[in-house]
Amino acid sequence: MSDSELIDWEQLSMIFGEDDEEFDEDMAELFQEFIEDGNARFDAIKDASFPEQKEFIAKESHKLKGSASNFGFTQVANLLAHIEDDIGTIASDDVSESLEKAMAYFKQSIDAVVSKYPPLASISR
Template sequence: MTDARIDAAMMEQLKELLGERFTELVDRFIQDGERRLGLLREALKTQDFVAIHAEAHGLKGSSRNIGANILGGLCSDLEQMGKENKAEGLQTVFAALEQEFAAVCAELRTW
């Protein structure tokens, strides 16, 4: 598989390493990501920058662990905005993050 959203070589390595548990990894990533997006959505409403930073940081790590580097980069941007208490542009970055997460999940489901 060649798709720019996910590092295919990393996914193949994970699949080989985890065997039957690979599907569990994918399911957990999706469930955790959906939970974190919900928490981020609420944090954006109240401009809870501590929560924005923390949730974006957590999603960044799990995204990079599966080779979803574009998603990880968007999370990094949001994480930094939370760290800097920067409200300007938060909604735009979050909207891009949501779209990328949906695309990554769709790609993951093909694995």
């Protein structure tokens, strides 16, 4: 999957600025917090028992979907929206598969953003 399919670069340029603008360090710190929070939420969702904790999975997916959308991680947000929206009818295997894809896209998206914005490399690992 290409970077343009993973990430809404226009959204990120509003956060970090255009290529010719000075890099916003405050936004870089927010990005780091997003990564840390995202990893923690993915772990919590992954560790939740399905179907017993459907509501928890839906709520955590919703929270992470919003953050992912804010940072332009479109494919991550789409997969989490699928989990959240379909939690009442979704099968366990589909939750697992969607979650695994979302986690992989999360990592790929981080790598793509760090490649485009090198100052993030020191804080996003």
